[in-house]
Amino acid sequence: MFCEAYNRSLMDAAASSELSPKLRGHLAECESCHSAFAQEQSLYAAIDTGLRAAANAEIPSTLLPRVRVALNNEPLPHANFQKWVFVSAVFAGAFILTVIFELRHREAPATTVTAETPALPSPRLNELHPFALAAENSIQQSKKAEATRPIPTGAAAPLTAEVLVPNEERAAFEKFLAREKAPSENSSAAVLLVPEAPKELVPLPAVEIASLKVLPLNGGEDGQGEF
Amino acid sequence: MQEFVLIEPGSTAKAEWTREAERSAIRREFEERMADSGALAYRVARGVLRNDADAEDVAQEALLRAFRKFARLRDRTRFRAWLVRISFRIALDRLRSAKRRELREAEWMRERKRGQAWSQQSSNEFQKQLESAMDELPEKLRLVLLLSAMEGHTLEEVSTLLSVPVGTVKSRMFFARKQLAEKLRCFVKPTIDR
Numbered sequence: 001m002f003c004e005a006y007n008r009s010l011m012d013a014a015a016s017s018e019l020s021p022k023l024r025g026h027l028a029e030c031e032s033c034h035s036a037f038a039q040e041q042s043l044y045a046a047i048d049t050g051l052r053a054a055a056n057a058e059i060p061s062t063l064l065p066r067v068r069v070a071l072n073n074e075p076l077p078h079a080n081f082q083k084w085v086f087v088s089a090v091f092a093g094a095f096i097l098t099v100i101f102e103l104r105h106r107e108a109p110a111t112t113v114t115a116e117t118p119a120l121p122s123p124r125l126n127e128l129h130p131f132a133l134a135a136e137n138s139i140q141q142s143k144k145a146e147a148t149r150p151i152p153t154g155a156a157a158p159l160t161a162e163v164l165v166p167n168e169e170r171a172a173f174e175k176f177l178a179r180e181k182a183p184s185e186n187s188s189a190a191v192l193l194v195p196e197a198p199k200e201l202v203p204l205p206a207v208e209i210a211s212l213k214v215l216p217l218n219g220g221e222d223g224q225g226e227f
Numbered sequence: 228m229q230e231f232v233l234i235e236p237g238s239t240a241k242a243e244w245t246r247e248a249e250r251s252a253i254r255r256e257f258e259e260r261m262a263d264s265g266a267l268a269y270r271v272a273r274g275v276l277r278n279d280a281d282a283e284d285v286a287q288e289a290l291l292r293a294f295r296k297f298a299r300l301r302d303r304t305r306f307r308a309w310l311v312r313i314s315f316r317i318a319l320d321r322l323r324s325a326k327r328r329e330l331r332e333a334e335w336m337r338e339r340k341r342g343q344a345w346s347q348q349s350s351n352e353f354q355k356q357l358e359s360a361m362d363e364l365p366e367k368l369r370l371v372l373l374l375s376a377m378e379g380h381t382l383e384e385v386s387t388l389l390s391v392p393v394g395t396v397k398s399r400m401f402f403a404r405k406q407l408a409e410k411l412r413c414f415v416k417p418t419i420d421r
Contacts (some may be wrong), residue, residue: 015405016397040408047407050357051376057273059266060283067261067290071254074294 002036014040257297261290264307267378268314274373275318276325277358285321289314308388315370353414360410368403371396 002010006026013019014037019027027034165173268289273282293310300309361369374385375396382400386393 011405012401015408016401043408043412044404046353047357047404047411048376050354051361051372053354054277054358054361055270055274055373055376056378057270057279057282059269060279063269063283063286064262064265066283067265067287068258070287070291071258071294074291 002033003030006030006033010037011040013037014044017044253298256303257294260303260306261294264310265290267307268310270377271311271314271370271373272318274361274377275315275322275369281321281325282318285318286314289317292317308390311370311374311388315366319366353411356411356414357407360407363410364403364406368399368406371399372403372407375400 003026006023009020009023010027010033013023027037265286269282269286272285272289273279276282276285289310292313293306300306361372364372370389371385374380374388375382380388382393382396386396389396
């Protein structure tokens, strides 16, 4: 039996096989602790021996030949890079298809008029709005060519938005563009200030009713009452 | 007579040959490592299952699994640690399913056997008690204890095999041994006193 003061530390020392000088000194002095410690050590020695016996069993001679035979029936493992090559090829194919698809969509038929109605017109529209400029250029070109309808040319489409304008609306459209281009202060006045409502109450004259005649509903000659 | 060789469409004979050579190299390398670490896989399995035939089956399964994924193992020097973990996992799964089956089929018989075992006091019986005490240890503690007792592994080697710090191995060893001692103390004392 260990002394009360050294019980825990000596038990731990036996489990970890590490004795501090203080404990060593106590064991040298105390006979009871010395024999108890020896018992603990023999317990751990028995455990270690049992563990070694259990853990180091002889490997059966049939194991490795059995595994080799089984390996022959296994499909041979593929190297990693083959998988990556396949994945890369799939991604490259997908990318090429996407690029081709995009290019086809960009090759739209060319139009004669390009314009967009500005949401908020400004006095410097010709400087700021690329759509209006593109539309004017297109109109001038079409005038020169005396073309009345858009002719698909197969050339690359412009980056600006395009609006097809019928012949009969062309004059109105040109007028609209000319008006938009002309520097005027009125053109920017799209938002009007609404005056605030007066906060004071407006006095109203009292309602006057000259005379009121009350009759029952069935009181009339034609069966209809009056209020 | 002319000989025709069938090859995969889209690939040349040279590419096929290269691939085949590569596979053979992988197979050769695996066999070398298997000869070195096969015993470890078996011993880990046996430490968990305590049955030679089951341990052999588990070791074989572990080696086959390792072979299937061998090409994906980047650091080949980690093969032993990897194999230990595979073997331990498979052995634990098998042990659990065997225990479930045992519980289902013959609970009463197991109890009777246990009672008999406790009544006997021989070194053989101590081994049995030790092994059943090992079964009750948490997995992490059990594996550390097994590996440290196996093939004279040092603490550093066990820490490398389990990819944990040496301090962790040390503390796990300490707690595992203490737990075993608590369970086996009453069993060993009379022998020592004599």
